[in-house]
Amino acid sequence: MGAPGSPCAPLLLLTLLGCLLSAVLAEWVKVQDEVTGYLGQEVILPCHFAATNQGTNIQVSQVNWVKETGGKKQNVAVYHPKQGHYYPTEPGSDRIHFRTLSLEDATLIISRLLVSDEGTYTCRFAAYPLGDEDGVTNLVVLAKPTNTAKPQEVKIGNLEAPVAVCTSANGRPPARITWQSDLNGNASVSEVANADGTVTVTSQYRLVPTREANGKSITCVIEHKTLPQPESIPVTLSILYPPEVSIEGYDDNWYLSRNEAVLVCSAKGNPLPTEFTWSTTSGPLPKTAVAQGSRLVVRNVDTSVNTTFICQATNRVGQVSTELVVFVRDKPNLDGAGTTGGIIGGLIAAIVALAVVATGILICRQQQKNRMEREDDDLEGPPAYKPPPPCQLSDEGQQVNSPPEAESTPLKTLFFEPSTTDGHFGGVTATTMEEAPRYHELPTLEEREAAGNAAPSPEDEYLDQINPIYDALSFAAAEEEMALTPIATDKAFVMSRAMYV
Numbered sequence: 001m002g003a004p005g006s007p008c009a010p011l012l013l014l015t016l017l018g019c020l021l022s023a024v025l026a027e028w029v030k031v032q033d034e035v036t037g038y039l040g041q042e043v044i045l046p047c048h049f050a051a052t053n054q055g056t057n058i059q060v061s062q063v064n065w066v067k068e069t070g071g072k073k074q075n076v077a078v079y080h081p082k083q084g085h086y087y088p089t090e091p092g093s094d095r096i097h098f099r100t101l102s103l104e105d106a107t108l109i110i111s112r113l114l115v116s117d118e119g120t121y122t123c124r125f126a127a128y129p130l131g132d133e134d135g136v137t138n139l140v141v142l143a144k145p146t147n148t149a150k151p152q153e154v155k156i157g158n159l160e161a162p163v164a165v166c167t168s169a170n171g172r173p174p175a176r177i178t179w180q181s182d183l184n185g186n187a188s189v190s191e192v193a194n195a196d197g198t199v200t201v202t203s204q205y206r207l208v209p210t211r212e213a214n215g216k217s218i219t220c221v222i223e224h225k226t227l228p229q230p231e232s233i234p235v236t237l238s239i240l241y242p243p244e245v246s247i248e249g250y251d252d253n254w255y256l257s258r259n260e261a262v263l264v265c266s267a268k269g270n271p272l273p274t275e276f277t278w279s280t281t282s283g284p285l286p287k288t289a290v291a292q293g294s295r296l297v298v299r300n301v302d303t304s305v306n307t308t309f310i311c312q313a314t315n316r317v318g319q320v321s322t323e324l325v326v327f328v329r330d331k332p333n334l335d336g337a338g339t340t341g342g343i344i345g346g347l348i349a350a351i352v353a354l355a356v357v358a359t360g361i362l363i364c365r366q367q368q369k370n371r372m373e374r375e376d377d378d379l380e381g382p383p384a385y386k387p388p389p390p391c392q393l394s395d396e397g398q399q400v401n402s403p404p405e406a407e408s409t410p411l412k413t414l415f416f417e418p419s420t421t422d423g424h425f426g427g428v429t430a431t432t433m434e435e436a437p438r439y440h441e442l443p444t445l446e447e448r449e450a451a452g453n454a455a456p457s458p459e460d461e462y463l464d465q466i467n468p469i470y471d472a473l474s475f476a477a478a479e480e481e482m483a484l485t486p487i488a489t490d491k492a493f494v495m496s497r498a499m500y501v
Contacts, residue, residue, distance in 0.1 A: 031123055031135035037113045038226070039143035039172060039198070044099070047106040047123035047135055062126040063106040069119040076121075077108055115141050115172065115197025142226050143198045145171025149220040149233035154209045155317060156241040160186070162204040163213070164235045166220035170198040173225060177203040180232075181218035205235075214239035214270050242318035243269035247311050255329040258301040263324065265294045267313035275314040280307045281323070301328055 028050040037043030049060060064078040067089075079085045079101055087096050099107040106123050118141040125133045149166040163185070168175035179187050185207035192200045205218060220233045249263045267273040278291040286304035290297050294313075298305055306328035312321035 029123065029125060029133050029135035031137045033136075034138045034140060036140045036142060037110070037117070039113055039115060039141055039196070041113055042109065042111045043113050043117075043139065045108040045110070045121055045123070045137050045139065047108065047137075049104050049106070049125045049127075049133065058130060059128045060103040060125050061128060063103060064124050064126075065106070065108050066122045066124060067119050068122070079103075079106070110139075113141055115143070117141055141172065141197075143170060143172035144226040145169055145175050145198075145201075145222075145224055147175070147222045147231055147233065149235050151235050151238045152204075153238050153240055156209050156211060156239055158208065160206050160208050162206045163209060163237050163239070164205040164218060164220070166203045166205075166222070166233065166235075167200065168202075168222050168224065169200040170194060170196075171201065171224055171226075172198045174199040175201045176223040177201055178221045178223075179203070179205050179218060180221060181205065183207055183213060183216060183218065185218075209239045211239065211241050213237055214241070238270065240270050240317045243267040243273045243313040243315055243320045245273075245311060245313045245320050245322040247309065247322055247324040250324060250326060252327070253329070253333040254298075254301050254305065254326055255332045256301060256303075258332075259299065261298040261301055261305075263296040263298075263309060263311075265296070265311035265313060265322075267294070267311075267320075269313070269315045269317065269320075271315050271317075273313035273315045277312040277314075279310045279312075281310065282307055303328060 030046070030048045030050060032046055035043060035045055045065075047065075049063075062078070062080045065076050066073050067076045068074075075088045076096060077085070077087050077098060079098055081103065085098055085101060087093065090096055095111050097109055099105065099109050103125075106125070108121070108123075110117055118139055121137045121139055123135045123137065127133055145168040147166075147168050149164065151164050152162050154161045154163055164179075166177050166179070168177060174191055177187075177189060179185075185205050187203055187205050189201065189203045192202070194200060203220070205220075207213065214237060216237050218235050218237065220235060222231045222233070224231075245265060245267045247263055248266050249261075254261055265276050265278070267276070276291075276294045278285055278289075278296050280286070285291065285296075286298075286302075286307070288298055288300045288302060288305065290299065294311075296309065296311075305326055308323050308325045310321055310323050312319055
């Protein structure tokens, strides 16, 4: 390097400035690092040269695109302001073309995208005095596959066989296929490259085919770059097996002259049996028996029906037959009817018993409720029995007239009669408490009848209705005082026992 002031110094300075300018201009070529396109569709490769907008003296003379595949480079599009545009790989075709014919915008459009279009593309500007300025874009071509899954019909057997197949056709890149299943099966995968560059992936699900596997569901799961999430396709397995046959409808009660007896040939299989054949071990059907598909109708039971019937069911896998022995009786079998009647009668009896129990429970609950309500009424209101009517008190100085019956029938309650004793109580003279008999000490109606006495008087019947509890309450607290203090005789006084509540 030369010393400052030497002739080489300006040259060195210009070289450094040129290198710095080239580095800056390289950033002005704007492209996308990677562009994704879909097979058969249109893709856009953006490219812009921004140096011409900065007021510099840089001049662009030509624009071109170069494709590199497998280490080999090839021009695919060229534009010159005087010479025009040209597409070397597809001359005369509009599949590849510039979006605008400009030295600033070199955006390239590729229509009807092919797998062969995938590769690395370089957008190049010929700029004076800097030379060529490049921008590189990687084009990736994808193909969305067509996904299907279906069962494979296979006959029941002991060897492993493919029971379902899942296909992801014409995809790019190849799809990934897995299975979701509760069965003990295995999966195998194969790939086939197509002429257009796509790949078809096929997966088979294999297991030992059994009756239990028929109708089971498994799921094919497909993952691909073009799918936002994995695609799941359910598959219902179809295992083919011959019919399973049984004869129903015989009740062991076929008797002579019975009408319209019916047998049904019940058959299962995959596919379902569509052909039924009726016969007997002795040959053709009796004249009174008519075959109606899976049903055999016996119009009139006679001795010819006393035989062994055969039903044969057929599907495309095979034929299976079964037999039923019919015994014709001279008379109806009442044992079976009695058993049936007993069952029905037992059910009816059980229902009636349940109804009786439920009714009894409801009645008991209602009685308990009523009893509780009566107890509440007894605690809150007056006594439930009818109290005796109070005696009418006469006016002051007027004596109370007694009914005629009272003159001959003495009262048997704790009433007070006039006396000349010195004791007074409430203005009424009374006998001592020891002389007055208590209610519970009086003979009852039953005791008088047992003793042979005459019928009780109305007063005795009335007094018998009074609750004995009031005997202990009648003047219990005032016995001693009343014995010492005579009751005045100037006015009659009677108090009902019902007042002591």
